[in-house]
Amino acid sequence: MIFQACQRSLTTRILRAAAFPGVLAAVLLLAAPDSARADRKHAATKAGPEAPRGELATSRRTVLSPPFRHALVFNGGSLDMHVLFGMYDAAVESGNPPDLIVASCGAALGAAVLRAMPDPEVRKSFTRSHRFYTYMRRLRYSDLSLFDVYTDLRRLGHLAVEQSDPHSPHREVPDAFYRRSIMHPDNQYIYDEISLGFDDKVPGAPEIVLLANRLLFTQEDVGRRPEPGERLYEETVFCSTRVARLLRAMPLRSAVNAAFPDSFIGPGVAYETGYSLAEAARFSYTDPYLVPLAGPYLTGAVNELTSYEIARLAREATIRYAPQWDRIDGNLMKKFFGHDPWSTNEIFASLYADRWIDTADRDYKSLARNIGFAPTPRAVATLGLRVKTNIPKLSHRRFLRLVRTQEEYGRARYEQAAKRPPNSREHIIERYDFGLPREELDRVRAENRAQFKLD
Secondary structure, eight states: OOOOOOSOHHHHHHHHHOSSHHHHHHHHHHTSOHHHHHHHHGGGTSOOTTOGGGTTOSSOOOOSSOSEEEEEEEEOOTTOHHHHHHHHHHHHHTTOOOSEEEEETHHHHHHHHHHHOOSHHHHHHHHTSHHHHHHHHTOOBOSOBHHHHHHHHHHHHHHHHHHTOTTOTTOOOOOTTOSOOSBOTTOOOOOGGGOOBTTSOOTTOOEEEEEEEEEOSOGGGTTSOOOTTOOOEEEEEEOOHHHHHHHHHTTOOOHHHHHOTTSSEEEEEEEEOSSBHHHHHHHHTOOTTTSOOSSSEEOSTTOHHHHHHHGGGEEEEEEEEOOOOOHHHHHHHHHHHSSOHHHHHHHHHTSOOSEEEEOOSHHHHHHHHHTOOSOEEEEETTTEEEEEOSSOSSOHHHHHHHHHHHHHHHHHHHHHHHTSOTTOOTTOOOOOOOOOOHHHHHHHHHHHHHHTTOO
């Protein structure tokens, strides 16, 4: 793949000198005067070849002699791992198999399965088996009612506006050791079939990199005000010894911290090569309030900027274009990590990719609601309002139908993106942006101070 050259001489010089070329370009774009940013606001939801959001990211700088040919970057995705399988299989069948997968949060589990079972027939024999279906349908949820969930998340959302302000006297160390979570702590999350090591040899398997954030605080620190400049997390990369060596040689630093210096995430990156695929995936999808801790790590869902930098190890990159955070999840991430996830998504979506895979459309939203496996609020007349899932409890056959639909969606989305020119967003018609407008942010802040007597 031939990358286009940057068009602006000043920007070109800055990008050549920067440790984070793509991310810095996007930060410069977002740091433009308010009037210029206002002109770009509409273009942020109507993506096309003339969309200004990509003006400063007209190329993707790789490392010298990149060791990988094709990176597939998939952040998030909840439990709908079969969407990732469909994308991967479509890329393989097109003659362009990804040899590096960078994933986080829900996609980490799918990436682990792909690493352990690159052959589609072997993988299907596992993910479509009655045994795997039994794993999924036995996932237990806590006894929290929807009222409990709403009350907890609303309070966390109100408090979140204080966390991104380093000068706020009400900024605090978040409670990552929460006792109330939506997923039951006794669930089985570790599968023997993917309990391989990152260095274990699997013929035809891609290298995978999973991201999470290591806690730098203890339960005794919860609730206190952080010291000026104190970091609460260290970005952690779970990978093979080979990939760790390549990333250290770049050298890789936290792109999240580079974009948000006041974030709770520090500038360094740690490498872990000794955990199994299953353990690393479990750490990566430990979402605050959703999945209880199983070690000193929280989700890698907020680390998409660093995942982009990792993809510089490949000559070309296919990247998932994800929907924006909804208000509940976005505020939850802001509460725990101390920076704005909506701004992170804006930066990420302004970067260069050889292929953007659209999962920000109505079809994906409908898929996630109707056939996705993530927990969703559902009313059950006999049991009251509880958190439920679309995983069928008594029908393996229906489970297989949902799995095939997810795979077909992923396959169709990759094929759609592969037909477009590099960095094209023509096929991305609309992005659903549930971010907080400035006036609403001010209102939430006022309500926050009044309700919790913070003044």
